[in-house]
Amino acid sequence: MKRKRSIKRKEDGKLDDLVGRYFKKAEASGVEDSGEFDGEKVFHRISRNIAGQKRRIWMRWAAAASIAALLGVLFLWQQGPAGHSSVAAMTERSAGIGRTLQVQLEDGTIVWLNAGSTLRYPATFAADKREVFIEGEAYLEVSQDAARPFSVHTGDVVTKVLGTSFNITAYPGDRQVEVTVLTGKVSLGNTVLTQGQQAACTQNGAVVAFNKQIDAAEAILWKDHKVVYNGKRLAQVAASLERWYGVEIRPDAQLADCTISADFTSEPVDSVMAVLAQLVNGKAVRTANSYRITGEGCNY
Template structure:
């Protein structure tokens, strides 16, 4: 075993990173060479001052070691001409001290590197879960500087520190993202049925579990969407395009009653109309507004529930499918219902935070 291998094994042993095989190799060597065993004991004794040694600059340690090893090497060449035991004994002390300093430096470096690695792994294991109640929104800044705004009724999960290769977050609900550009670390938004992959861009994702569709709307940059049931199918979106993906419906039995089938994920890409920035309905919620055009009343009702923190119950199935249009801004809940009632007649009654809607019968 060479000197460098011996010192490496000592460093790993003291840093508690050596494998069982490496420890066995070190013990075998120490038994065969008593001088090396004594050097190991000296180094172990000096280990108690390792914390103090950490304050020494690595450059200074390297310089001193070069000088020490040079002296040892020079002395080794002339060792045959030295007969005075009093001169030989200090030489071995120098040798042990030099090896000890080298090992302590390596141990300190290994421990520091290990400490950083463990701290990084621990940070990635620490997950933050943000739940946004109905009636509110929430703004966040990610570890990389990415800005996120979460809509009411959303749950968002992200790590304390992103991984080296990717930046992964999970969304159940709706979020508006301004992603910090990093070509080497794509930003991934995972939802129940799809994953949105970006490098740096501005987009909106609407992925509530109880909605019929999952929407990805791109405003700036470019995104790649991977469908959960078909990871090889990548859909590229360009600015002012929206991807609609059919949300998975609950599993249903076949007519035979034996087999469970799951709805297939279908999708379509829609080009948004050319409108002013404040008239984009997909992001109207950022200003606490609801903008809807020829949408089923039941879909608008879900947005009303999130905005006003209420529960809407339809007592008439025909009312759920009524197509309605309008804009709800700063109105109270009662005023919002009256605005819709102008074009779609219905009756409503309130019981606490529950709103019951029923079809208004035509008068003869």
């Protein structure tokens, strides 16, 4: 008996396709029905099939929409109120061994980096503050801007100014951060420095030395390739000269704390080593790419 291929309810094209496939499969199997075809039953079975497919499609679209929404939230969270990233991208500049480097910031502030020093700064400062990060030694001429205080981060120590010029020294391995003010005012921790004053603090910000009147101009002679040491430890002097000459300088342990007062202007490294050795009553021994300063100890 021929099967009836019509049902009273109408569905979309997908339903028609499924009905067609149903009858073709039945005819191919050679199965004949002994009774009347139950169209209502077939309709419900096919409808459940379609509903299951629709649920799976809906779940896929819902998952995709959820992921898109999550990505949108993350994007907005990372953006500032003006559509810019809330964490400003930082530019890094470094002065190589034996070299100095001048950098001008977007607010007009000028930074000179001493040999072996690094500066990190944003391309554009925030609306309410200006912050830079320095490792090593730098001289800064900060543009006046009362609405945006200027801060220099050296490790855990923060030096704050409004508009001034000052020198700051904070190389890795230094025991102290040293600030010398040429013009204006600078705050180092709870200590306020004015023109011609110098202070040093530990890496946690405790001020340990304060000089009220010094020749502040000497602190930035390195900009003209001249170095001046007034009562500096030999270990400090050796580290400074390493950055200028690119050679290792190793004073004996008993000489490391000897104080040095001397100045050098682009002299050959052999001559500088000879002077240092003489100042500590020792001698300088040269190897392939290093110098060793030996002696029995300071004899002052």
